Amino acid sequence: MSTSIAILAAGLGTRMRSKRAKVLHRAGGLALVEHVVAAAREIAAAERIVVVTGHQSADVEALLRPTGVSFVRQDPPLGTGHALACCREKLETSSGMLMVLYGDTPLLSAATLQRLFETQERAGAAATLITTALDDPSGYGRVIADQHGNVEAIVEHKDCNAQQREVRTINSGIYCFRAELLWRHLSEVKPNPLSGEFYLTDMAAILRGHGHGVRALHINDPAELLGINTRVELAEADRILRQRKTNELMLAGVTIERPETVTVDPGVTAGMDTVIEPGVRLLGNTKIGEDCRIGAGAVIESSVLEDGVVIGPYTVITNSRLDAGANAGPFSRMRPGAHAGPNSHIGNFVELKNTYLGAGSKSQHLAYLGDSKIGAGVNIGAGTITCNYDGQKKHPTTIGDGAFVGSNSTLVAPLEIGAESYIGAGSVVTENVPPGALAVGRGRQANKPGWVEKRKKKSPATTD
Numbered sequence: 298m299s300t301s302i303a304i305l306a307a308g309l310g311t312r313m314r315s316k317r318a319k320v321l322h323r324a325g326g327l328a329l330v331e332h333v334v335a336a337a338r339e340i341a342a343a344e345r346i347v348v349v350t351g352h353q354s355a356d357v358e359a360l361l362r363p364t365g366v367s368f369v370r371q372d373p374p375l376g377t378g379h380a381l382a383c384c385r386e387k388l389e390t391s392s393g394m395l396m397v398l399y400g401d402t403p404l405l406s407a408a409t410l411q412r413l414f415e416t417q418e419r420a421g422a423a424a425t426l427i428t429t430a431l432d433d434p435s436g437y438g439r440v441i442a443d444q445h446g447n448v449e450a451i452v453e454h455k456d457c458n459a460q461q462r463e464v465r466t467i468n469s470g471i472y473c474f475r476a477e478l479l480w481r482h483l484s485e486v487k488p489n490p491l492s493g494e495f496y497l498t499d500m501a502a503i504l505r506g507h508g509h510g511v512r513a514l515h516i517n518d519p520a521e522l523l524g525i526n527t528r529v530e531l532a533e534a535d536r537i538l539r540q541r542k543t544n545e546l547m548l549a550g551v552t553i554e555r556p557e558t559v560t561v562d563p564g565v566t567a568g569m570d571t572v573i574e575p576g577v578r579l580l581g582n583t584k585i586g587e588d589c590r591i592g593a594g595a596v597i598e599s600s601v602l603e604d605g606v607v608i609g610p611y612t613v614i615t616n617s618r619l620d621a622g623a624n625a626g627p628f629s630r631m632r633p634g635a636h637a638g639p640n641s642h643i644g645n646f647v648e649l650k651n652t653y654l655g656a657g658s659k660s661q662h663l664a665y666l667g668d669s670k671i672g673a674g675v676n677i678g679a680g681t682i683t684c685n686y687d688g689q690k691k692h693p694t695t696i697g698d699g700a701f702v703g704s705n706s707t708l709v710a711p712l713e714i715g716a717e718s719y720i721g722a723g724s725v726v727t728e729n730v731p732p733g734a735l736a737v738g739r740g741r742q743a744n745k746p747g748w749v750e751k752r753k754k755k756s757p758a759t760t761d
Contacts, residue, residue: 299393300341300414301476305380306330306400307351307371312526318353320400321360324531325538326562326580330357332403332538334364335563337396339407340414347387348400349380357400376494377470378486385480394418395476397497401525403534405471409521416514417473423509424474424500426451429519430465437467438498440513448511451501466515468498469522478509538563546573568604592626600631609645617649620656638673655698668710669694678704678722685710697732 310319320330327335330348337346343365350357351371358368369383381397388395394414398405409427417425426448428440434454439461441450451468452461479500486499501511516522525531542563543556550569553559560578567573568587577591581599585591589602592610601618608614609626616633619625622640629643634651637643641654644661652669660666660677668685670693671677681702683694694708697716702708707725714720715732724738 299345299391300396301345301388301391301393302337302341302347302396302398303381303384303388304330304333304337304346304348304366304398304400305377306333306357307349307354307374307380308401309352309374310401310526313528313531318357319525321353321356322525322531324403324525324535325542326560326564327403328360329403329525329534330361330400333398333400333405334361334366336405336407336410337398338364338366340410341396345391347384349383376489376492377497378483378495378499381479381497382483382495385483388476389480391476393476395474395479397470397472397474399470399524402471402522403525404521404523404537406521409516413471413473413514416512417475420510420512422447422475422512423478423504423507424472425512425514426473426501427469427471427516427522428466428513429469429516429522431467431519432465434465434467439464440466440468442466442513446513446515448501448505448513451498453498466513469516470497471522472497472500474500478504478507482507574610586621595626666694668692669696671696672698672700672716674699675702676700677702678706680705681708682706683708683710683712 306320308319313319313322321328346366348361348366348368349371350368351374354370367387369387371380371383394417413425413427436454438451438453439457440448441452441464442448482503485503486495488495504511520537523530523534525534539560542561543553543559546561546567547553551567552572555575558575559573562580564582565579567585570587571585571589573591574593576594578596583597583600585602586604588604589606591608592612594611595608597614599616600614603619603621605622606619607624612626612629614631617631617635619637620639623637625631625637625643628645630648632650635649636653638654638656640657642659642661643649643654646662647660647664650667652666654671655673655675657673658671658675662679664677665682667683668691669683675696684707685691685694692710694710694712696714699717700714702720703722703724705723706720709727712726713729715730715734717733718730719735720726721735721737724736726736726738730736
């Protein structure tokens with residue numbers, strides 16, 4: 298059977314105490330609702346997924362539009378039953394199964410959703426709901442089921458008698474319905490007399506009243522069903538998601554020292570025998586090859602590291618690339634567009650921006666290289682800078698293979714430095730340098746013997 302999915306994501310989330318819609322808060326490197334959509338897309342085509350938006354709907358829709366899902370708006374918000382009713386026009390013609398998920402449950406896995414679908418399909422019931430057991434179920438609706446998993450009743454906490462309050466099995470609110478029966482009977486949900494809202498939980502009793510069965514799928518791990526309502530719960534979800542990701546990498550052959558200190562986003566990959574030291578942050582869609590080492594405290598975002606790359610501690614790399622055997626750090630920075638060629642070296646307090654550093658080239662200390670193309674086997678001395686910005690435009694610097702740039706050189710772009718040329722230390726270079734030439738651009742040194750003694754006689758030292 299085909300599966301359609303409605304994701305309810307219209308709520309304000311007042312307990313988050315935030316100006317931002319709850320489902321836009323991030324855990325594990327993604328917004329809460331992005332996790333839910335990702336799980337949904339593993340079991341249903343994007344065109345069969347509808348997200349119900351409300352508070353800050355434009356922002357939620359802009360975030361999710363690249364995934365290909367569609368949207369309906371719930372305005373005003375009148376409960377979960379009303380939210381699902383808003384999907385009728387888009388989903389009523391869908392046959393098969395209809396799942397109802399929530400945009401604030403980021404830990405729910407695609408494997409559990411597949412189990413839910415299979416349980417519903419085998420049972421032939423009108424609906425299957427996910428349940429779990431809590432040590433303290435206070436505040437949750439209790440699910441009363443027989444020994445065969447047939448749901449007899451869902452009782453809200455405030456309506457439970459003493460015996461029912463002892464039940465630890467709670468309703469997660471996550472359902473899989475037979476779509477035809479859902480749409481036939483959804484209009485029978487009536488507004489709650491106290492809140493005026495329409496609650497989807499009423500559907501269990503409505504379907505049973507029409508002689509249809511409702512089943513329960515019990516999940517042993519309550520954390521998977523955690524709905525995020527507070528910043529405390531958000532932090533816990535982030536911890537669990539991060540742990541899942543580091544476990545995934547370690548099981549694939551990556552060594553992570555003190556994984557509880559490491560932050561890895563969902564889109565990150567790393568090859569076998571790579572070592573990740575404590576405090577590292579791997580963000581975005583970073584791709585790391587085999588046999589790499591990432592030093593303590595390094596931050597790498599949306600970058601590519603090929604095999605055998607070594608990153609020293611506290612190096613920051615963003616939207617950049619390091620070819621096989623390259624070495625960067627400690628304390629170096631690669632800004633967007635930086636590219637370190639094979640076996641190149643970028644040392645401490647060296648910054649690259651929109652620059653290619655050729656194979657085997659090195660800049661070991663205290664340099665800024667911007668908008669540059671640097672050939673193979675080049676040495677960049679300490680203190681070298683490319684002056685690539687004239688206050689209005691950026692200008693390029695090109696350095697040929699095998700060139701030697703002396704320490705404390707200032708390269709004023711646009712500039713071409715030929716292959717095998719030398720730049721004398723301390724030079725300000727404003728004109729192109731031919732291949733094989735020596736360029737010296739500095740004032741001539743003048744020594745004045747006895748100058749210090751003469752100065753002392755003119756200005757005697759004073760003491761307090």
